[in-house]
Amino acid sequence: MSGTPRPAADGRVRTAPATDATPAPAGPTSVTTPGAPTDATSGAATAPGASAAASGVPTTGIPEGRAGIDRLDGQIIALIQERMAVSAGIQRSRLASGGRRVDLTREMEILGRYREALGKPGTTLAMTLLELCRGRA
Numbered sequence: 001m002s003g004t005p006r007p008a009a010d011g012r013v014r015t016a017p018a019t020d021a022t023p024a025p026a027g028p029t030s031v032t033t034p035g036a037p038t039d040a041t042s043g044a045a046t047a048p049g050a051s052a053a054a055s056g057v058p059t060t061g062i063p064e065g066r067a068g069i070d071r072l073d074g075q076i077i078a079l080i081q082e083r084m085a086v087s088a089g090i091q092r093s094r095l096a097s098g099g100r101r102v103d104l105t106r107e108m109e110i111l112g113r114y115r116e117a118l119g120k121p122g123t124t125l126a127m128t129l130l131e132l133c134r135g136r137a
């Protein structure tokens with residue numbers, strides 16, 4: 001991973017530039033978001049309702065949970081749009097130098113990453129992302 005964590009324009013903190021192709025480590029990752037509740041002892045960001053799994057007692061109501069989901073969905077959509085723009089730039093460069101729009105070896109690498117992290121639905125999700133980013137093969 002390169003670079004120092006830095007706040008993005010929207011207040012999110014990234015540990016690497018969006019163009020960094022380094023795969024994220026497998027397993028659960030924590031994303032710090034504005035307004036997210038933090039663990040009282042460590043100060044680490046926790047997902048809404050995360051303590052429910054540990055204690056069996058829900059700590060987040062449905063409206064609060066849904067507000068969290070809506071916020072996350074907004075971030076996911078913004079990230080997908082950012083991914084589309086970065087992907088389009090790569091494709092334009094390749095086409096301008098006489099290459100093809102699609103690189104299947106690279107796409108297999110991406111499908112493998114999503115499958116490893118999320119299982120079979122991860123493959124479906126990655127295929128949808130690739131379709132959004134370069135159209136149908």
Ligand SMILES: C=C(O[C@@H]1C=C(C(=O)O)C=C[C@H]1O)C(=O)O
Pocket residue numbers: 086087088090091101102103104106107110129130133134
């Ligand atoms: C962006 C690229 O071009 C295309 C789009 C890809 C993507 O959106 O991830 C991956 C491979 C290519 O088919 C690339 O080669 O990296």
